[in-house]
Amino acid sequence: DADVTQTPRNRITKTGKRIMLECSQTKGHDRMYWYRQDPGLGLRLIYYSFDVKDINKGEISDGYSVSRQAQAKFSLSLESAIPNQTALYFCATSDPTPLNEQFFGPGTRLTVL
Amino acid sequence: DQQVKQNSPSLSVQEGRISILNCDYTNSMFDYFLWYKKYPAEGPTFLISISSIKDKNEDGRFTVFLNKSAKHLSLHIVPSQPGDSAVYFCAASADQAGTALIFGKGTTLSVSS
Numbered sequence: 013d014a015d016v017t018q019t020p021r022n023r024i025t026k027t028g029k030r031i032m033l034e035c036s037q038t039k040g041h042d043r044m045y046w047y048r049q050d051p052g053l054g055l056r057l058i059y060y061s062f063d064v065k066d067i068n069k070g071e072i073s074d075g076y077s078v079s080r081q082a083q084a085k086f087s088l089s090l091e092s093a094i095p096n097q098t099a100l101y102f103c104a105t106s107d108p109t110p111l112n113e114q115f116f117g118p119g120t121r122l123t124v125l
Numbered sequence: 126d127q128q129v130k131q132n133s134p135s136l137s138v139q140e141g142r143i144s145i146l147n148c149d150y151t152n153s154m155f156d157y158f159l160w161y162k163k164y165p166a167e168g169p170t171f172l173i174s175i176s177s178i179k180d181k182n183e184d185g186r187f188t189v190f191l192n193k194s195a196k197h198l199s200l201h202i203v204p205s206q207p208g209d210s211a212v213y214f215c216a217a218s219a220d221q222a223g224t225a226l227i228f229g230k231g232t233t234l235s236v237s238s
Binding site for chain 1: 131134156157159161166167168169170171174214218225226228229230231
């Protein structure tokens with residue numbers, strides 16, 4: 013079984029709809045992250061959480077919100093989706109070490125029409 | 126301003142030859158540098174890392190070199206294999222900053238047989 017899972021894997025939605033992407037992990041890590049990947053732009057950080065009571069904005073948090081329901085669960089919401097939020101979204105986890113090696117989920121491909 | 130830069134969007138190499146992927150950074154506070162590999166429809170996976178106190182780290186066919194004075198690192202793959210064809214991301218970690226990894230935009234490596 014995968015250590016970091018994301019649901020759904022693919023989603024097509026319309027402009028203005030609310031959508032939630034979910035991430036679960038069995039690695040027992042405290043730290044969790046949400047990134048988006050766009051062609052030519054690499055991985056950009058949206059939000060991150062170092063424990064259940066900790067939420068921090070990343071580089072591109074506008075238009076997104078998150079919820080850390082438990083150590084193992086971290087969800088990303090788009091309150092009112094817009095077409096330029098069409099992207100690949102990745103969840104990741106890590107231990108609090110200096111190396112900060114992160115373990116990524118398989119990704120969610122989101123298309124906003 | 127980009128703190129981690131991968132200036133070559135793509136690289137093509139023949140099977141058996143050496144692949145050299147480059148990465149430049151601007152922040153002298155980075156403690157670790159990591160390379161991730163990403164196949165289509167999968168999340169990035171950790172490949173190799175190097176501490177800022179070292180200048181070389183080797184793992185099988187993969188070697189990472191760090192030149193701190195030039196703020197430059199490179200990933201060498203020898204010999205290159207068709208299965209190495211993927212997107213490679215350079216990332217940096219600054220433990221004191223207490224934040225997530227900072228990624229470059231990635232280099233797409235194509236190894237032809």
